Amino acid sequence: MAGRLPREFIDDLIARIDIVDLIDARVPLKKSGSSFMARCPFHSEKTPSFSVSREKQFYHCFGCGAHGNAISFLMDYERQSFPEALETLAALAGIDLPKTAPDPGANPAVSLQPIYDILDRAAGFYAQQLRDHPTAEQAKTYLLKRGLTGEMAHRYRIGYAPPGWNNLPADWPRTPLIQSGLVIETDRSSYDRFRQRIMFPIRDRRGRTIGFGGRTLGDETPKYLNSPETAAFKKGKELYGLHELLEADSKPRRILVVEGYMDVIALAQHGMTEAVATLGTSTSTEHVRVLFRFTREIVFCFDGDTAGHKAAWRALEASLPLLREGREIRFMHLPSGEDPDSLIRKEGRDAFDSRIREAAPFSDYLFRTLQTDLDLRSVEGRAALQKQARELLDRLPVGIFKEMMAQRLGEITGVVNTAPPPRRTENRPRSPSGQPRPPSAWRDLVSLLLHRPQLAGLISPDVRARLTANPRAGPLIARILEYTDQQAAPHAGMLFEYLRETPEGTLASNILRRRLLTPEDGMETEFVGALDRVLALLREDRLNQLIDKSKHGQLTDDEREELRKLTGGKS
Incomplete structure (x- = not known):
């Protein structure tokens, strides 16, 4: 399906589908209060933590953080592409997909x-x-x-x-x-x-x-x-052998990424049908994203020479934005002079499979590689490792995996509290002591809006302007309000779709992976409280700005009046 379907059609399609019925046909659900629960289909668990809301048309796992709407569920559970998920939903709704407009920049003459x-x-x-x-x-x-x-x-x-x-x-x-x-x-x-x-x-x-x-x-x-890049062939998104792999096993336990066509074929000939290869390019984030739609474990298998180690490191960097709990990446380097084809013929399938099982976990490979030329006995070496690792860990999604990687870094360097600092910390509100404030009030506010976008109606116009001006959360809040202004009856499932493939959508997904503890009937009260806390932070931040300016420059008449009101309000 070339081009983009009109947003109005996608919204209408989501509105026609009951996400509870869609998921229950694939993962049996049980009623639990106002929601439906099941064991999460995206990670192993004994106690059900996978919640589906008919009111929100949204699912959320309190264990692994998986979340989304009907389209996301089909993409993640049945490994469908975005167009295929739309086709499935349209068939269930009994409607035809409209003809699509061409993608921006596409040649309309190319069919x-x-x-x-x-x-x-x-x-x-x-x-x-x-x-x-x-x-x-x-x-x-x-x-x-x-x-x-x-x-x-x-x-x-x-x-x-x-x-x-x-x-x-x-x-x-x-x-x-x-x-x-x-x-x-x-x-x-x-x-x-x-x-x-x-x-x-x-x-x-x-x-x-x-x-x-x-x-x-x-x-x-x-x-x-x-072949060159064409309208049908995008090297950065396609993988050789993926079609044949999925024909052999639609839900592989792991996928092995190798370097060449013959490596894929030779492994398949020895009964190892789980291999794919990139197409003459480095592993991209899109490659990793595609593979994680079909498996929870990716093993990169490269030569043991310098080029192979560089290829593995590029694959590691490409994987960073997608790594979270429930997903695993490992690295396997071959002996000198060997490729998968020659090695499996020499050692046999069982020995090759054993090598895969012994492949280095992502965490070990990252820290071991960074330490290669550093002397951790010295302060300088530990400081260099701290700096290099933090720059990488900052690119991981928010979640347990990122927190544990930060803890591991602290154990290696001996530095306490090694959680990677949020980006653009200079823009975060600061307390009088000058320390960045924890972003909990902002996070709570945005999280509640994402779960129940109707709460946007409680935000007055003047407060809107102050919220959207925030350099970190402002763009996402502006997107949410943009959506709620267009919808008479907004809900989380449609909002999630509205944010898809936007920079704000990535931030929203990271926030949604955190567990929301507020029960449905307490969301409005919690939202009002979070809004009050955010406004208090903004007032204090503005007060600090005015006080700082008064010490280093002249305040305008309006600023002096504003300062008087703020100090009067505090007293």
């Missing part, structure tokens, strides 16, 4: 289906060339030398691009050939991109061919050539 069709035809063409072309013997010899069976070649649709500049059929439509990257067009001529290469079709999760990787059999460079 994806002809591109998918021509890429699929090309995959069949290359597979036939591997079987029948007279120059394919070298390719067959290479594949046999790598131990590839016919079954694996068929499963992964491996093919062969013969030598020559124009092997693709001349009667195929030219436009999709060029748009797909199969043919390169110049001012004077056009020619096939892939020549004399073993061809590895790259398929998306739905099994559609979206591009190719080609391994040279001659002296051409590069050794591996990938």
Whole structure:
């Protein structure tokens, strides 16, 4: 589904679906007060902590912090993409999806289906060339030398691009050939991109061919050539072998990320079908996000050389924004001169599986790598580790995992209270002692608004301006108020959708992972109290600003009057 559906349609779709019925059909729920409870489907637990609210059209786990609306549940539980979740909900509601507007910046002349069709035809063409072309013997010899069976070649649709500049059929439509990257067009001529290469079709999760990787059999460079970025192929979001992995196991216990196409295929041939590979690029945050939709454990498997360690560190950094309790990432480096293909053939599946189980946990790998060139016997070494680690830990989502990583850093460096400081602390309200205030009042205020957006009606216009001016919480509060102004009957499920894929939405998700202890019938009272506390912080912060200015400069008449009122109010 290209483009974006109108927000009005998505809001209407969410309003038509009862999230309780949707989840109960997949995870049996039991009534508990005004909500419904179950054991959380996203982490192991003995006591039910997964709560679903019909009033809010929202679910929240008090154990692992999982939360969202009907769309989020389908994406997380059934591993559907955002468009697929909308299609599922539309089918349940008995309505058709409207035609979508193209994405901003997209070429309206590019229709994806002809591109998918021509890429699929090309995959069949290359597979036939591997079987029948007279120059394919070298390719067959290479594949046999790598131990590839016919079954694996068929499963992964491996093919062969013969030598020559124009092997693709001349009667195929030219436009999709060029748009797909199969043919390169110049001012004077056009020619096939892939020549004399073993061809590895790259398929998306739905099994559609979206591009190719080609391994040279001659002296051409590069050794591996990938399709260019196209409307159908985004290297930073796709993973080789994911379609085949999910065909073998739709809910894998773990996913192994390796470096090459043949590594994926060789492991599958030995019965290890849980491997994928990035497409000639570093591991991206989007890669990690995609994988965590299908598993709770990711193991990065790279060479043991310098390049392999750099690739692992880039994968670690890409993973930081997505790591929280209930998710696990580990790192495995191979012996010198080995790749997964050679190692599993040499040692066997059981020994290779044992290596995976012994892979370094994320925490060990991070701290061990940072300590490589530091002397922790010295103050300088411990201080350097403290600084470097804090910069990384600050990128972790708020939660138990982040707190435990901070504790681990404190144990290593001997520094007490090593929790990473919130960003932009210079903008947080400060007490007269000059210390940053705990953000609990602001967090409580925003958390209650997220759970019950109707509470926005209790905020007066003049207070709105003061809240939204706050540099940390202000943008999120402004977004919430923007939503509630548009809705006669706002609820948490729709608000969550309104915030999706916005910077404020990321902050909202981090806040929602914290447990809200306030019962439903006490939310309004708690909100009024939180609002009073926030306003008191703002008054005190303004008072401190005026006092500080009076010591270093001249106050205006209006500022002196404001200071008089503030000090009078305090007394």
